[in-house]
Amino acid sequence: MLLEVRDLHVYYGDIHALDGVSLALDEGELVSVIGANGAGKSSLLNCIMGIVPAGGGKILYGGREINNVKVHERAAAGIRIVPERARVFPRLTVYENLLTGRFGARDKGGLEEKLEWVYSLFPVLEERKTQPASTLSGGEQQMLAISRALLGDPGLLLVDEVSMGLMPLLVDKVFEVLSMLNRERGLSILLVEQNALASLGISSRSYVLETGAIALEGPSDRLLEDERVREAYLGL
Ligand SMILES: Nc1ncnc2c1ncn2[C@@H]1O[C@H](COP(=O)(O)OP(=O)(O)O)[C@@H](O)[C@H]1O
Ligand SMILES: [Mg+2]
Numbered sequence: 001m002l003l004e005v006r007d008l009h010v011y012y013g014d015i016h017a018l019d020g021v022s023l024a025l026d027e028g029e030l031v032s033v034i035g036a037n038g039a040g041k042s043s044l045l046n047c048i049m050g051i052v053p054a055g056g057g058k059i060l061y062g063g064r065e066i067n068n069v070k071v072h073e074r075a076a077a078g079i080r081i082v083p084e085r086a087r088v089f090p091r092l093t094v095y096e097n098l099l100t101g102r103f104g105a106r107d108k109g110g111l112e113e114k115l116e117w118v119y120s121l122f123p124v125l126e127e128r129k130t131q132p133a134s135t136l137s138g139g140e141q142q143m144l145a146i147s148r149a150l151l152g153d154p155g156l157l158l159v160d161e162v163s164m165g166l167m168p169l170l171v172d173k174v175f176e177v178l179s180m181l182n183r184e185r186g187l188s189i190l191l192v193e194q195n196a197l198a199s200l201g202i203s204s205r206s207y208v209l210e211t212g213a214i215a216l217e218g219p220s221d222r223l224l225e226d227e228r229v230r231e232a233y234l235g236l
Helices: 041-049 073-074 096-099 111-121 123-127 140-153 167-186 196-202 218-223 228-233
Strands: 004-013 013-026 030-034 056-061 079-082 156-160 187-193 203-211 214-221
Touching: 013 030, 013 056, 013 156, 013 214, 030 196, 041 073, 041 079, 041 156, 056 196, 073 079, 073 096, 079 123, 079 140, 096 140, 111 123, 111 140, 111 203, 123 140, 140 156, 156 196, 167 187, 167 196, 187 196, 203 218, 214 218, 218 228
Parallel strands: 030 187, 030 203, 079 156, 156 187
Antiparallel strands: 004 013, 004 056, 203 214
């Protein structure tokens, strides 16, 4: 297993945001976690990244417990996050934002090739490379956040609600790129989403997170047929 989360708890003061979450992701898998607003999706990813502390349980990456490993060390080990609402640096140019993704990357060479590669995935970033990131649309900022993470040569990409606020056409485009990265480059991706239809559509397995706990899990095509999922998450 590339990633194993065992009985994970996250607390913010009295708020118990994750209440014993267990999940696993194999090398080369694209796994999604679907859940409503406030279910604990960001808490889960931020805890795996080390941005919020685990209040109990274990996180293993490549078989090694990383609970006490600092964020930058997790990044150096290959864990990269596309944070909720992209969180690009607004005053830096698109190009400078991309460069920040290189900090602590595992392989040092090949910057030009990596830039060419992300520009081929998202040509708009090349067109806008000298503009401040604040001038990009929401969708373009998401593309920048994904590309910045890719420049870090990730072994595991954590993607937090990349579809939030995007037009359906853009959601399709971004999800298509994530799916391609997984299929063609074998990139391991853990995707958390409110957009259940899109994320069940590109993942092999999924978990349903409800108020801090896993309520359901299974192959995504089976969850797409599940009555409870269809009613609560697909509006069918
Ligand atoms: N920094 C924080 N301080 C206090 N409560 C928080 C904080 N971040 C999240 N929460 C609470 O934790 C719960 C889970 O939030 P979150 O992980 O952001 O869910 P999601 O990403 O699924 O919307 C919610 O009840 C939310 O209000
Ligand atoms: Mg969130």
